[in-house]
Amino acid sequence: AQSVTQLDSQVPVFEEAPVELRCNYSSSVSVYLFWYVQYPNQGLQLLLKYLSGSTLVESINGFEAEFNKSQTSFHLRKPSVHISDTAEYFCAVSAPTGSARQLTFGSGTQLTVLP
Amino acid sequence: EADIYQTPRYLVIGTGKKITLECSQTMGHDKMYWYQQDPGMELHLIHYSYGVNSTEKGDLSSESTVSRIRTEHFPLTLESARPSHTSQYLCASSDLFGSAEAFFGQGTRLTVV
Numbered sequence A: 001a002q003s004v005t006q007l008d009s010q011v012p013v014f015e016e017a018p019v020e021l022r023c024n025y026s027s028s029v030s031v032y033l034f035w036y037v038q039y040p041n042q043g044l045q046l047l048l049k050y051l052s053g054s055t056l057v058e059s060i061n062g063f064e065a066e067f068n069k070s071q072t073s074f075h076l077r078k079p080s081v082h083i084s085d086t087a088e089y090f091c092a093v094s095a096p097t098g099s100a101r102q103l104t105f106g107s108g109t110q111l112t113v114l115p
Numbered sequence B: 001e002a003d004i005y006q007t008p009r010y011l012v013i014g015t016g017k018k019i020t021l022e023c024s025q026t027m028g029h030d031k032m033y034w035y036q037q038d039p040g041m042e043l044h045l046i047h048y049s050y051g052v053n054s055t056e057k058g059d060l061s062s063e064s065t066v067s068r069i070r071t072e073h074f075p076l077t078l079e080s081a082r083p084s085h086t087s088q089y090l091c092a093s094s095d096l097f098g099s100a101e102a103f104f105g106q107g108t109r110l111t112v113v
Helices: none
Strands: A010-014 A019-021 A032-038 A044-050 A056-058 A064-068 A073-078 A087-097 A100-105 A109-114 B004-007 B010-013 B019-025 B031-037 B044-049 B076-078 B087-094 B108-112
Touching (some): A032 A073, A044 A056, A044 A073, B019 B031
Parallel strands (some): B010 B108
Antiparallel strands (some): A032 A044, A087 A109
């Protein structure tokens, strides 16, 4: 069974500082990787995903994540955060289970951007 | 526009009442899910479905039940609400054989008093 570990439950950071949210997974087979963002009282929205090709993927609002197969990691980074980036971030892994794929979520990281 | 809808967004109800949380999607996805989430906490999978007439229990035991009579509709029912059921309930859907990328509704925040 696959598992996803988000090492930090809370990450406070000052506005305009860089941030990294860490994600490690345990599956040894072909994986797809996702980062979702959740604002208060909302559902989850897809931020970015890795399915194949370039190991560095980017979102439209300046976040990026790099798939590192040897480290089994998919850390999320942003060089300069804004107050509006304050939210809960979930890493997720999709791995084969029989003929289909199963999606597993990490426990989430609360990013709080301070003025 | 293809989307996934949950109603109601907020519900406050008394103990012992029967409630149904609605979830509908227009993306033609076969797989649908219900997650339970306390504020600021992780997601717990409580039910999922592979398609019409398929329902499975998730990782977290729940007193709720689900049904899947139509592909687009996946309602969740609590026969007798209790304060311990107070939580946010998130519905999601995905392709069965694709990447498994999940699309989420806005959630229903349930408060049982």
